[in-house]
Amino acid sequence: MEPILSNVPGSLAWHVWHERHPVLFARIKEAHPFPPEIHTALDGLLAETLTPPWLDAPFLSAESTFYRRLLDAIGYFSPGPWAGFDLFAFLKDADLASAPLHDLPELTPAEHLIASLWGNQADLGFQLGIAVGPAAHLVADDTDDALSVLTGAARVGLVADNAGKELLADLGLIDFLLGPGGVGAVTLYLKPHPYYVSDATTTDLVKCLRALAGAGGRAAGTADRLHAAAAAGRLLIDTDPFFCAPLPFHEAPPDLFGRADVLIFKGDLNYRRLVGDNHWPTSTPFASTLPAFDGTAVVALRTLKSDVLVGVDDAVVAALADQGDWRTNGRYGSVQVFIP
Numbered sequence: 258m259e260p261i262l263s264n265v266p267g268s269l270a271w272h273v274w275h276e277r278h279p280v281l282f283a284r285i286k287e288a289h290p291f292p293p294e295i296h297t298a299l300d301g302l303l304a305e306t307l308t309p310p311w312l313d314a315p316f317l318s319a320e321s322t323f324y325r326r327l328l329d330a331i332g333y334f335s336p337g338p339w340a341g342f343d344l345f346a347f348l349k350d351a352d353l354a355s356a357p358l359h360d361l362p363e364l365t366p367a368e369h370l371i372a373s374l375w376g377n378q379a380d381l382g383f384q385l386g387i388a389v390g391p392a393a394h395l396v397a398d399d400t401d402d403a404l405s406v407l408t409g410a411a412r413v414g415l416v417a418d419n420a421g422k423e424l425l426a427d428l429g430l431i432d433f434l435l436g437p438g439g440v441g442a443v444t445l446y447l448k449p450h451p452y453y454v455s456d457a458t459t460t461d462l463v464k465c466l467r468a469l470a471g472a473g474g475r476a477a478g479t480a481d482r483l484h485a486a487a488a489a490g491r492l493l494i495d496t497d498p499f500f501c502a503p504l505p506f507h508e509a510p511p512d513l514f515g516r517a518d519v520l521i522f523k524g525d526l527n528y529r530r531l532v533g534d535n536h537w538p539t540s541t542p543f544a545s546t547l548p549a550f551d552g553t554a555v556v557a558l559r560t561l562k563s564d565v566l567v568g569v570d571d572a573v574v575a576a577l578a579d580q581g582d583w584r585t586n587g588r589y590g591s592v593q594v595f596i597p
């Protein structure tokens with residue numbers, strides 16, 4: 258199957274390099290007191306990525322490599338004042354600060370799942386280029402299967418996406434899963450370093466837990482239970498370098514996910530890595546695109562923000578034909594499940 262490249266003017270991938278990244282660079286430069294060398298390195302990286310080797314490469318690997326090079330440009334991995342500095346923290350922190358955590362309503366299991374899905378609209382890289390509209394509907398809805406496979410599992414893994422509001426909703430889902438009669442343990446897979454603007458790191462997790470605790474009420478209860486679950490070895494955190502690798506999950510090390518019964522993949526990039534960032538016909542069965550996870554069930558929760566899409570009925574696609582950019586505008590979502 259042909260991979261998605263970035264060399265087609267008008268495509269989402271083309272838009273990311275030519276329109277989203279210049280806005281991102283301007284905001285990063287404006288937000289930090291960088292020395293001239295870092296400004297020069299950033300300008301050089303932006304110019305370089307608008308040339309053919311980058312645009313002709315598969316979008317998935319090129320974009321992931323770009324985020325690594327962005328960290329290199331500020332000296333993230335070298336000794337110095339910017340070593341280990343999260344250049345996206347100012348955006349992630351503002352998103353977290355705007356989360357409405359007071360008087361949280363009690364959610365049903367299905368509402369926890371759907372909140373985690375639509376939390377994925379809170380992707381700050383995406384919002385740099387396009388206004389996010391109201392959630393409209395799901396193009397594939399395996400919610401019932403997702404709940405039944407999740408509530409019957411002993412060990413669940415959640416491959417997180419964005420920090421802030423999305424991670425807060427994910428923590429609500431994890432708190433529900435670990436609740437009375439629920440799963441034995443959940444592993445939360447986070448990024449080992451800043452990535453794709455708003456992807457969640459361990460620092461972002463701690464910030465979310467502090468925000469929940471500080472909000473009191475139901476939010477603080479969630480924070481308390483998750484702290485207790487971590488202390489009891491029932492909430493585990495993993496930041497394997499593979500989560501920032503420019504590769505699909507088909508090329509993951511065999512032991513990446515340990516012995517999970519169910520893996521939840523959050524968001525658009527994880528979906529691209531899960532099914533392969535290819536020009537799939539939309540009717541391609543979801544199960545046929547997945548890596549072999551050796552008996553593990555898969556739940557993919559995603560808002561549609563890039564071209565790749567599988568497992569959707571032709572009638573659904575036909576009904577959306579007059580919606581223009583429905584596959585990339587973030588207003589549509591999917592819950593897709595594979596049960597081995």
Ligand SMILES: O=P(O)(O)OC[C@@]1(O)O[C@H](CO)[C@@H](O)[C@@H]1O
Pocket residue numbers: 273320377380382383418419453523524525526527529562563
């Ligand atoms: O994984 P997420 O946060 O849901 O989305 C990441 C994203 O904004 O970045 C890529 C383009 O830059 C696309 O995969 C998608 O639109």
